[in-house]
Amino acid sequence: MTETTGARGAAGSSRPGVSADGAGAADAGGLRVAALSPEIVIGDLDGNLDRIRSAISAAARRGAELIVLPELAISGYVFADPEEAREAAMAADDPRWASLQEAIPEDAVVVVGYAERDGDRLFNTAAVLTHDVRLADYRKSHLWGDEKLVFDTGSEAGIVVEAQFGRLGVALCYDNEFPEVPRRLALAGADVLALPVNWPLVPRPEGEHAPELIQAMASARSSRLPVVIADRWGSERGVAWTDGTAIIDEQGWIVAFRAVMGATAVLSLDAVRSKALPPHNDLFADRRADLY
Numbered sequence: 001m002t003e004t005t006g007a008r009g010a011a012g013s014s015r016p017g018v019s020a021d022g023a024g025a026a027d028a029g030g031l032r033v034a035a036l037s038p039e040i041v042i043g044d045l046d047g048n049l050d051r052i053r054s055a056i057s058a059a060a061r062r063g064a065e066l067i068v069l070p071e072l073a074i075s076g077y078v079f080a081d082p083e084e085a086r087e088a089a090m091a092a093d094d095p096r097w098a099s100l101q102e103a104i105p106e107d108a109v110v111v112v113g114y115a116e117r118d119g120d121r122l123f124n125t126a127a128v129l130t131h132d133v134r135l136a137d138y139r140k141s142h143l144w145g146d147e148k149l150v151f152d153t154g155s156e157a158g159i160v161v162e163a164q165f166g167r168l169g170v171a172l173c174y175d176n177e178f179p180e181v182p183r184r185l186a187l188a189g190a191d192v193l194a195l196p197v198n199w200p201l202v203p204r205p206e207g208e209h210a211p212e213l214i215q216a217m218a219s220a221r222s223s224r225l226p227v228v229i230a231d232r233w234g235s236e237r238g239v240a241w242t243d244g245t246a247i248i249d250e251q252g253w254i255v256a257f258r259a260v261m262g263a264t265a266v267l268s269l270d271a272v273r274s275k276a277l278p279p280h281n282d283l284f285a286d287r288r289a290d291l292y
Contacts (some may be wrong), residue, residue: 030268
């Protein structure tokens, strides 16, 4: 796996095959991923779409095959009331999606959060897009805080989508704090988890990672499921964000973190797909589901 870092933070590594400039070649079965965090302005759909397009184009120039953007990236997050959220919402068939898809390379998949309007219902949704096809829309099933006053609840605990590189798991923010969700997606064959988030900054001991990031590291390690996390930076209406954009490999280690132009890394899908722990163990075969 290969990492890049940027000026909002840095993550070094002494692990073999990890390069600080992201210039290393992918190994067999490698997948180049990017977690992006462009500026997001609440209610500025057209401006947000423009900035997202620019961020996707920059990631495309780096060869990214999976590109993840934050939760509610198109709308913003801290709504005053449901009416404001509805004004910032888009339908899945909104014609503006076409211009966004034009920026996606032919061989890439983009996961981006938006407020989805479906008749009288409103969902916190992640769209899964290619240049030509809308692969899926995942509606968040675990709503956090005031989201419960704004959004309807989705009916699935994450989804697995068939993509050109393999099987893509998709969940949103608070979903991942329920261990059953990433484990469920891993058992369903997900090769990598795309996780758009809006993590509010919370107190923690000096030098520690955000608790949500630690949980994501643990779930990646326990299921050998790498995670591509796109978080917000700065603040919105008095809510400070964690700036937790990161890429976590199948061993649970952060290999890219808080890069200004987007965290990028190459993940080994061959390593992901084997759950063996030689000489005597296997992550999935050793499960005692009859006892849980």
